[in-house]
Amino acid sequence: MSETTTRAETTPAEATTPGEAARASPRMPRPLRTLRPPGTPRLLPRLTGLPRLLVVAASLTVLAVAGTFLLDPYRNYQLALVAATFCATGGLTLLIGLSGQLSLGHAALMATGGYGYALTANALTEAGVDGVARFVVSLFAAIAAAALLGLLLGLAGARLSGPYLAGVTLALVIALPAVTSVFGGVFRGDQGVQIAYDGVPPALRALIAVEQWQAWVSILVTAVVITWLVAIRRGRLGLRMRAVHGDETAARLAGVRSGRVKVAAFTVSAVSAGAGGAVLCFVTQSVSPGAYTLAFSLLLVVAVVVGGLGSIGGAAVGAVVVVLLPWLIGTGIDAVDLPSEVEQRLSGNLAVLVFGGLLILVTAVWPGGLAGALRRRRIRSSHPAAPPALHPIPTEPER
Amino acid sequence: MDRLLFLLATGLARGAIFALFALSLVLIWRAARIVNFAQGAMAVVAVYVAFAVTGLTGSYWAGLASALVAGAAIGFAVERGVMRFAPQGSPLSGVIIAIGLVMVLQSALGIAFGAQVRPMQVPFDERPIEIAGVPVLSPYDLFVLTVAVAVMAGLALLFARTSLGLQLRASAFAPEVSRLLGVRVSRMLTVGWMLSAAVAALAALLLVPTELGLSPHSTDVLFVYAFTVAVVGGLDSPPGALVGGLIVGVVMSLVTGYLGATVAPIAVLVLLVVVLLVRPGGIFSARQVRQA
Numbered sequence: 297m298s299e300t301t302t303r304a305e306t307t308p309a310e311a312t313t314p315g316e317a318a319r320a321s322p323r324m325p326r327p328l329r330t331l332r333p334p335g336t337p338r339l340l341p342r343l344t345g346l347p348r349l350l351v352v353a354a355s356l357t358v359l360a361v362a363g364t365f366l367l368d369p370y371r372n373y374q375l376a377l378v379a380a381t382f383c384a385t386g387g388l389t390l391l392i393g394l395s396g397q398l399s400l401g402h403a404a405l406m407a408t409g410g411y412g413y414a415l416t417a418n419a420l421t422e423a424g425v426d427g428v429a430r431f432v433v434s435l436f437a438a439i440a441a442a443a444l445l446g447l448l449l450g451l452a453g454a455r456l457s458g459p460y461l462a463g464v465t466l467a468l469v470i471a472l473p474a475v476t477s478v479f480g481g482v483f484r485g486d487q488g489v490q491i492a493y494d495g496v497p498p499a500l501r502a503l504i505a506v507e508q509w510q511a512w513v514s515i516l517v518t519a520v521v522i523t524w525l526v527a528i529r530r531g532r533l534g535l536r537m538r539a540v541h542g543d544e545t546a547a548r549l550a551g552v553r554s555g556r557v558k559v560a561a562f563t564v565s566a567v568s569a570g571a572g573g574a575v576l577c578f579v580t581q582s583v584s585p586g587a588y589t590l591a592f593s594l595l596l597v598v599a600v601v602v603g604g605l606g607s608i609g610g611a612a613v614g615a616v617v618v619v620l621l622p623w624l625i626g627t628g629i630d631a632v633d634l635p636s637e638v639e640q641r642l643s644g645n646l647a648v649l650v651f652g653g654l655l656i657l658v659t660a661v662w663p664g665g666l667a668g669a670l671r672r673r674r675i676r677s678s679h680p681a682a683p684p685a686l687h688p689i690p691t692e693p694e695r
Numbered sequence: 696m697d698r699l700l701f702l703l704a705t706g707l708a709r710g711a712i713f714a715l716f717a718l719s720l721v722l723i724w725r726a727a728r729i730v731n732f733a734q735g736a737m738a739v740v741a742v743y744v745a746f747a748v749t750g751l752t753g754s755y756w757a758g759l760a761s762a763l764v765a766g767a768a769i770g771f772a773v774e775r776g777v778m779r780f781a782p783q784g785s786p787l788s789g790v791i792i793a794i795g796l797v798m799v800l801q802s803a804l805g806i807a808f809g810a811q812v813r814p815m816q817v818p819f820d821e822r823p824i825e826i827a828g829v830p831v832l833s834p835y836d837l838f839v840l841t842v843a844v845a846v847m848a849g850l851a852l853l854f855a856r857t858s859l860g861l862q863l864r865a866s867a868f869a870p871e872v873s874r875l876l877g878v879r880v881s882r883m884l885t886v887g888w889m890l891s892a893a894v895a896a897l898a899a900l901l902l903v904p905t906e907l908g909l910s911p912h913s914t915d916v917l918f919v920y921a922f923t924v925a926v927v928g929g930l931d932s933p934p935g936a937l938v939g940g941l942i943v944g945v946v947m948s949l950v951t952g953y954l955g956a957t958v959a960p961i962a963v964l965v966l967l968v969v970v971l972l973v974r975p976g977g978i979f980s981a982r983q984v985r986q987a
Contacts, residue, residue, distance in 0.1 A: 652798025
């Protein structure tokens with residue numbers, strides 16, 4: 297291992313104190329890498345920075361798309377749901393883990409994306425547009441709507457410390473059903489907005505079923521959003537988010553405009569949540585307030601905490617867990633022969649109970665979640681004597 | 696005009712409940728610097744206990760007493776069993792653990808009692824008394840107001856005049872110094888949690904009969920209202936909680952009366968955002984220490 301790679305161990309991406317972060321200037325075009333003990337093999341070591349990110353993203357996407365051929369239609373539908381949820385959790389993990397702003401209302405931002413998509417798609421259908429053009433325009437409308445709401449919330453949130461922002465976003469998600477019924481002419485109240493069926497394009501019709509097509513679309517949108525998030529995480533904005541979270545005073549003294557960074561972080565996460573909501577709307581062909589409850593919002597938080605705050609890979613695992621675990625528990629309950637009364641009480645509640653327990657356990661005993669645990673293991677295996685110098689969650693010092 | 700008077704009076708009674716619940720949030724915030732997002736779920740567990748006790752004994756008062764005891768016990772269990780393990784230093788971990796607690800408590804209640812809404816009876820007439828031909832307050836509203844005022848006065852006396860109150864305040868404001876002076880700071884923290892959870896249980900018990908009834912989620916909205924109250928009044932200020940509670944109660948009552956019940960959650964959201972944008976620390980906040 298050469299000298300340069302050893303020094304790359306403490307890249308700005310992993311710098312824990314603002315001092316370290318400030319020393320490693322964001323302007324230097326040094327490739328930022330995840331922590332990797334020397335000696336671990338790495339594919340294509342020459343490729344670094346943005347090109348590497350794009351190559352990795354493209355190959356993972358191709359892999360995922362190829363994987364859809366191995367799954368039956370229902371599994372593909374679930375894969376589409378996982379991908380859409382991953383969009384939202386990826387943005388949320390960046391928001392909570394990097395910038396230290398806790399949002400309990402990301403379901404409302406997803407709903408905004410969903411409604412933006414559905415209303416635009418319906419308007420375009422009436423205007424006679426359909427196919428790919430309708431999807432793309434509606435997707436951008438959804439993202440724009442979510443970004444606008446995220447910007448407004450971020451502006452309110454930038455002046456607030458953790459619990460206040462959490463309270464505002466909580467109030468937002470609780471007010472969502474009220475908003476849809478007060479403006480029932482547009483949002484159609486509790487029953488929500490339905491959209492026209494989007495079939496497989498004619499060229500592919502002989503090849504794949506509609507569920508697989510939906511999974512493809514989900515994977516593609518998610519791939520673009522997540523690649524963007526990873527680039528932000530590694531780039532200048534990500535560094536500034538860490539600096540503001542680590543020590544806001546020091547960051548401001550170093551010239552970081554903390555307010556702007558916080559607003560930007562919230563808007564970025566709103567955009568990815570909006571894209572996730574739009575994809576969910578595309579897959580399920582409807583959007584209604586019943587799908588975006590407080591419980592769903594809290595599940596998103598569970599996903600990012602269990603996966604490891606700030607870790608994109610952790611957000612992916614979290615998305616898989618929150619989509620598949622309720623389904624697994626539901627199938628388990630169905631399989632066991634229970635009286636229908638008991639079954640009715642357990643369905644839904646048992647999954648939430650497990651998730652709540654998981655959330656408490658991970659936060660209290662295992663901070664950093666899955667990603668943090670893996671990182672600690674990797675460090676331990678490479679430097680047995682080294683103390684665990686990395687905080688899994690950058691914590692704010694008490695004042 | 697009659698309608699306005701009626702709405703104002705009802706708003707005061709509701710506002711007293713919001714103020715009580717907000718006061719319980721302020722108590723925990725002052726003791727532990729945590730906004731306890733699980734306060735609503737903890738309170739609803741205590742209300743279920745009260746419901747069961749009232750069902751067994753037939754006495755509303757036995758239920759009320761058991762709600763207070765159960766609330767304090769839950770506060771004790773949560774502080775000793777869960778919150779003590781929250782990683783120190785990060786303000787988010789306490790909130791995240793509280794959210795986990797909400798999920799656990801509400802789903803456990805759902806499994807144990809089912810999701811159906813159970814109506815709760817009170818030994819008071821809920822029809823408003825007419826004063827000079829104008830319907831104003833029901834006897835139950837009067838009872839709520841009396842209890843709220845009594846509890847607040849009791850808490851004020853406790854904090855201002857007793858040794859326990861002094862120790863509670865001291866360990867909240869300067870834990871290290873208090874420990875050196877012989878105050879058992881961790882015990883005071885537990886006492887603060889128990890006190891706060893009991894007050895929250897009382898507030899929830901007073902509110903549930905005026906709403907649709909008891910279900911695992913019946914305090915979700917109460918929590919959002921009380922959080923708004925605490926923010927309007929400032930999380931650090933018990934008098935702020937009182938005034939904020941009355942303001943929010945009256946505003947909500949007017950909005951519900953003139954615009955309809957569906958608009959109320961939106962009105963709360965708007966109120967919350969406006970207050971936070973105009974005065975982030977609440978109306979009664981002192982100036983923040985300059986940081987940079």
